[in-house]
Amino acid sequence: MVIEMSLVNKSFKEHLNKTLGKDIRYDMRKKDAFRDIKVELGVATKAEGSCRVTMGNTVVIAGTKLSIEKPYPDRPEEGSFSVNTELLPLSSPDFESGPPSIDAIEISRVADRTLREGRAVDFKKLLITSGEKAWTIFIDVVSINDDGNLLDASELAALGALLDTKFPKVDKNGIIDYKTPGEKRLEVDSMPVLVTVCKQGSNLFVDPLRAEEEFIEGRLSIGFLDDGTICALQKGGDAPLTTEEIKAMCALAAPKAVELRKLFNKGDKGATKKKR
Amino acid sequence: MAYTKRHDGRKFDETREITAKVGVIKNADGSAYFKIGSTEAYAAVYGPRELYPSFLKDPSRGVIRCYYNMLPFSGMGERVRPGPSRRSKEISYVTEKALQPVINLEDFPNTVVDVYIELTETDAGSRCAGICAAAMALADAGIPMRDIVTAVSAGKVGKNILIDLDYSEEAIDDEPVADMPVAMLPRTKEVVLLQMDGQLSEKELADALVMVQKAIDKIANIQREALKAKFADGDRNVIGE
Numbered sequence: 001m002v003i004e005m006s007l008v009n010k011s012f013k014e015h016l017n018k019t020l021g022k023d024i025r026y027d028m029r030k031k032d033a034f035r036d037i038k039v040e041l042g043v044a045t046k047a048e049g050s051c052r053v054t055m056g057n058t059v060v061i062a063g064t065k066l067s068i069e070k071p072y073p074d075r076p077e078e079g080s081f082s083v084n085t086e087l088l089p090l091s092s093p094d095f096e097s098g099p100p101s102i103d104a105i106e107i108s109r110v111a112d113r114t115l116r117e118g119r120a121v122d123f124k125k126l127l128i129t130s131g132e133k134a135w136t137i138f139i140d141v142v143s144i145n146d147d148g149n150l151l152d153a154s155e156l157a158a159l160g161a162l163l164d165t166k167f168p169k170v171d172k173n174g175i176i177d178y179k180t181p182g183e184k185r186l187e188v189d190s191m192p193v194l195v196t197v198c199k200q201g202s203n204l205f206v207d208p209l210r211a212e213e214e215f216i217e218g219r220l221s222i223g224f225l226d227d228g229t230i231c232a233l234q235k236g237g238d239a240p241l242t243t244e245e246i247k248a249m250c251a252l253a254a255p256k257a258v259e260l261r262k263l264f265n266k267g268d269k270g271a272t273k274k275k276r
Numbered sequence: 277m278a279y280t281k282r283h284d285g286r287k288f289d290e291t292r293e294i295t296a297k298v299g300v301i302k303n304a305d306g307s308a309y310f311k312i313g314s315t316e317a318y319a320a321v322y323g324p325r326e327l328y329p330s331f332l333k334d335p336s337r338g339v340i341r342c343y344y345n346m347l348p349f350s351g352m353g354e355r356v357r358p359g360p361s362r363r364s365k366e367i368s369y370v371t372e373k374a375l376q377p378v379i380n381l382e383d384f385p386n387t388v389v390d391v392y393i394e395l396t397e398t399d400a401g402s403r404c405a406g407i408c409a410a411a412m413a414l415a416d417a418g419i420p421m422r423d424i425v426t427a428v429s430a431g432k433v434g435k436n437i438l439i440d441l442d443y444s445e446e447a448i449d450d451e452p453v454a455d456m457p458v459a460m461l462p463r464t465k466e467v468v469l470l471q472m473d474g475q476l477s478e479k480e481l482a483d484a485l486v487m488v489q490k491a492i493d494k495i496a497n498i499q500r501e502a503l504k505a506k507f508a509d510g511d512r513n514v515i516g517e
Contacts (some may be wrong), residue, residue, distance in 0.1 A: 063349025
């Protein structure tokens with residue numbers, strides 16, 4: 001049984017490689033094409049901000065919750081955020097209940113790194129009282145259906161949730177009144193976007209399907225700022241990458257980041273916004 | 277001040293607005309979405325599939341496992357910490373008991389049917405919404421069932437019996453409040469889940485159950501229509517609008 005499976009995998013891999021060489025993907029896309037993407041803000045009204053990203057059949061939801069915490073001793077003038085990802089067993093037969101898997105941890109860490117190093121939120125603006133009180137933003141991303149590329153989808157959803165976030169009211173005793181939605185919106189200073197490029201043989205492509213992810217030799221996730229500056233990197237997969245490949249991957253990813261960021265533009269094909 | 281008019285203008289026996297869809301999670305063998313007011317549940321069914329660890333296997337029939345979970349950002353107040361809590365474990369357990377009576381897994385010995393319920397938004401009545409979604413997901417997965425399972429909460433605020441309390445009604449503190457989630461088999465009106473927080477007289481309990489039966493009929497119809505709609509036009513049942 002084990003031998004049979006590896007034979008199937010081997011021929012599938014060969015097939016994938018051959019068709020990729022002709023710029024045809026498993027779902028007929030070209031190598032540099034993302035699937036259809038939909039970005040919706042305000043989808044979970046009990047969260048301070050939320051965003052659902054639908055990338056082909058992949059669906060993730062991110063939501064933010066705010067709380068007031070004591071700043072870290074070495075950063076008394078700053079608040080903070082953290083990204084946490086749950087790969088829900090609801091979203092795939094491959095995910096199990098229990099503590100976060102290494103895949104979930106990687107997604108959390110890479111999305112966190114992209115937003116943090118991209119300075120999406122100025123932590124100083126989250127300060128309430130120096131050394132005493134500052135806002136902490138919990139960004140939770142959950143998978144609803146996994147059909148590949150959870151990395152890019154999760155980071156995009158996390159960014160969307162930040163863009164949608166409003167501060168809750170705080171009463172005179174400093175207690176958060178979650179029931180009364182405040183008017184003050186979280187300032188998002190930059191829009192760091194993550195694009196993962198996959199390597200299979202000599203082929204490079206973006207937005208892998210789940211079926212393609214099984215056979216990827218290597219990948220590089222690249223976080224981009226609005227001006228094209230790189231703000232985060234994560235190499236994944238087993239195969240090493242050459243310097244030439246890394247350059248080619250960046251060149252392929254950069255225009256894709258611009259495309260993804262446009263999804264948040266209001267009007268035309270931009271993000272849809274639910275009433276709150 | 278007596279609570280004689282509901283804050284959202286509903287009649288005492290009226291549920292909040294309901295949206296139900298089937299087949300919303302492509303990877304699952306069966307799935308559903310059930311929204312009542314701003315309580316929103318997704319359910320996915322995987323199975324019958326191999327059950328591990330092996331000592332849990334039942335050679336006479338398949339088993340069902342339910343997992344109820346509130347997502348970290350789903351609540352009105354502070355973030356809900358991920359992972360099972362005492363509350364979520366108890367709700368998972370009573371949900372399992374509510375669904376078990378209708379499903380027939382004798383043809384699937386040694387297997388498991390896993391039912392995952394995730395709440396993206398909660399405004400009271402989340403276990404009931406979860407059960408409604410889970411029953412639809414089981415039917416969508418083609419699991420043999422005697423009936424659909426339908427749940428709704430009833431309760432008392434002051435002197436009045438109401439259906440489908442929302443959080444602000446549950447939280448009224450200047451009048452006595454009772455909250456009673458009920459799950460029923462709509463065809464026979466047998467009760468498969470019954471819990472209550474608060475205080476009710478025997479008569480009030482009987483009155484509440486009569487009111488529940490009426491609401492159950494209405495909700496069961498919405499569940500059935502959603503299941504039928506999937507087969508009328510599969511492509512329309514995507515997540516979101």
